[in-house]
Amino acid sequence: MLLLIVLFFPLLAAVVTYLSGNKLSGKVALLAAAVEFVLSLVALEHYCHNNWNGLVFTHGWIINPNISFSIAADGLSVLLVVLTTFLVPVIILSSFGREQANGRALYSLVLLMQFALIGVFVATDGLLFYIFWELALIPIYFIALLWGDGRDKQFLSTATFKFFVYTLIGSLFMLVAFIFLYSRTGSLSLQSLYAANLNHKEQVFLAAAFFFAFAVKIPIFPFHTWQADTYKEAPTIGTMLLAGIMLKMGLYGLLRWLLPVVPDGVRFFNPLFITLSVIGIVYGSILAIQQKDIKRLLAYSSFAHVGLIAAGIFSLTIEGLQGAVVQMLAHGVNVVGAFFAGEIIFRRTGTLEISQLGGIRNVAPKFATCFIIVVLASVALPTTNAFIGEFLLLYGVYGYNTCLSIVAGLTIILGAAYMLKMYQNTMLGEVKTLTSGFADLSASELTVFVVLIIAIFVCGVYPKPIIDIAQPALAEILKHTLR
């Protein structure tokens, strides 16, 4: 029952937010998101005390085909739900510094998106998972299209349309895979899928279909070309939702629906999957170096980071999987922080062109400090959250193949190069005309940063709870994968 409340509360909140009108909607949404965060913490607490009653719910839904409304939260799900409920209020708060046109629609779409995301992370029936997966696409499409920053409306709609169609096609492959699975097992519940007796050929076909669906969303090289434009054109609130939470859907999908369901197929493709992921790390990092736009640079950086997460997952080692979970949480926090820094620069100067910026540190020391901490977290400096993740991920990849881990490890060099270059060219040096009147952080902006920074250090210094919570779920997944 508890999990059901956690799932449906945002939907209710979306309706209430829409009804509350443009003036109040932001505050209502923030309050609702905060309540939702508390609810998810209660769920986490239940999980930690092995109190499973509230965390599993199954109810018959469609009789023919046999689809049940079943949701459950194990350690993996509960962590991603908490990530979502933690980030959504932060994202809502971060949008307050700017006047939002038609706020009630925007904020209710954000909450609707949260509902879908949580659904994705807790669904244990294939079709239910698919429905939430597709549902999540709708609000973000409208957020990107209608509230986008791009001045060129034509380009904006092309970019969002490409994103929409690309991921939709990816999902269709997943739908086909689910239909096929249903024809073989007569049920799409996780348990029956684990028990499905599939031959090698079927598994290979299914693995390819699932992989394509997830790879577009994550994205994994070479399915990433929708990303930079969409991140650039979407409003920052949308970019944060996309990069902070939505791409974790794809990574989560790998862990929950690909690895344990078609292990033979995964093993067959694994050299290809992990190589593509590692190519993405280096490719994204190198392309990030010369980017001229902060949001595009962060998009390529994010692409590189998630490549490492995917590589860790495909290493099929417990260290790689643990690293993936830790890094999913870390990446969510850090990327939201980084895009928020970009947003602040955009609000003050009206541009994200790195060459027009510079010297902001002279006039906005608080912002400079917050930004450098976020930068350091994204280059995985020890004591920040990303270090734990990268250490485990690279070690996981090392367990798979030494050379691949060295190539993947280039991210720590290249990451430092492009992030510090970007920081230097926007923040350091002498002030320029555009930046001379740069106001330092407002109270609400500072709050956003402080919350994120606390998360960065807490997870970096004491990651044990995260690892312990994820451990049983990952062990279970690995057991099915290596069966």
Added chain:
Amino acid sequence: MLYTYLLILLPLLGFLINGLLGKKLSKTLSGIIGSGVILGSFIISCIFFFALVGGQASIEAKIFDWISVGSFHIEFGVLIDQLSAIWLMVVTGIGFLIHVYSIGYMHDDEGFQRFFSYLNLFIFFMLLLVLGSNFVVMFIGWEGVGLCSYLLIGFWYKNQDYNDAAKKAFVMNRIGDLGFLIGMFILLYNYHTLSFTGLQAAVAGGADHSVMFWATLFLFIGACGKSAQIPLYTWLPDAMAGPTPVSALIHAATMVTAGIFMICRANFLFTLAPDTLYIIAIVGVVTALFAATIGVMQNDIKKVLAYSTVSQLGLMFVALGFGAYSTGAFHVVTHAFFKACLFLGSGSVIHAMGGEQDIRRMGGLKKWMPVTFATFLVATIAISGIPPFAGFFSKDEILAKAYEHNKVIWGIASFASMLTAFYMFRLVFLTFFTSFRGTHEQEHHLHESPATITFPLIVLAILSVVGGLIGLPPVISANHWLQNFLSPVFAASQGHAAEASELSHGTEWMLIGIATAAAVISIAWAYTRFIIKKTLPAEEGKLTGFASLVYHKYYVDEAYNVIVVKPLLAVSEWGYEVLDKIVVDGVVVWSGKLSLMTGKQLRQLQSGNIGFYLLMMVLGIIGIFIYVLTYLQ
């Protein structure tokens, strides 16, 4: 345990106070807090140090479980033994002196509080590096000091050249850090632990040769980055962009010795990898010579010292390469004394010269700055290897080890030492002797520095004189205090490498004689050239041939730029504009367009013509009929 917490957390506290309160603190208060916390750490270090000297056993303590996954558990723990105690004394002791110095040096800087917060943070990370009970905790400190180095090199952030230097330092260090990480992975994969005691136990009965070789080689790449050895040394001379106290503390006395510390800490692994040790010795001696030759031609007072540091670090690696770990540690200690003294002295000079760093514009400064001059001279004598100053003993020990194992390396190292004596006295003569060559305005401004600056200089000068007493050679005394003190740390390596010198007293005296004579000749040479003949270094553009090559630092930076940086930027640019936008995305866009086009064509079929539909239906039925007849019979 309380002491351990205090030792580590005091500098962190100082960082937080100075960092969060910032300008709300007065400069005096900020300086007092910044230095006070380090003094506190120094006092606690002394307590630990003297307890260990008194024969107490080393302490290993777990603070909390940090990363426990699958087959391994990494604790957040500390190890206080003889080795960490030596480094603790250097880091907090010299650290404290440099904090005091900075109160005077940075007095007029608007970023005063920020400076102290960074310095405190640096000490915090350095303590973690030194105290970590496993490689990962050491790595926190290792990267943390790299961060502080970045922040402090680029302290004057309005200057983009300084920012470039800072970024370069961080990125080059990261190249080494990747090596460090891979080295850790190899060990973790094979032994399921990264704690020093755990690893020592695991390899006690011998270890797989290739595992040891690769693990130590990758760790050594990390050491090359942090301790500025070929090929990763070019960041250190650029790092002189930072305020001078930073150069003294981070880029001379403490952080750059982290590579030596790491190898000493993991000596039981390196000893099992003789090939790696051999590589270390070669890299060390080549770096020592290479940097020394560059030092001869530099005209920036801090650049000379920077190349000298690179060269001296090379000598330390030579010692490590021969398995003489305590000798390497010995030179770290004496080098910390005299090089910190030299850097702080150069800072005092730069302060008096109003920011001028070119020694061609100096001269005759001893008249105005007697204390700076005297201390600088003492430290120069020490680095040149004149007995009985501190540098003599540690350098002589390194050369003796080299002579014992490899005469070629001994020859090169001796030559590098000779060059050291030459360029250091060149520096002294050009800076402090003959007459002043700067502008009148500068001359008018010349003054001795205040007590906060001269006090650390005097203390360090005294240490540069007497520091050698901790490691007297066997010909003078049978009791090498430092070697005895550190022997528990290097116990596992003792059977393999010659820790105790096996040279006869006669040979030993001969080596001492040669080294001293070489130093004296170099000094005399420098004296003739710069005092008697009053030669001045040539202005830029007038150099030819080899001199020009050396003056331009063998064009290594330029070569790196052409070989690595420019191609990388070009690939980045090209990869985005062509590969990503046109090729990879092209496939996506064209498959989209293809489906649109197919759709357009297929749409023609749905023309609304009933006759056509009927025709298709009939054809379809016939088709199915034929299929059924042929295949299902």
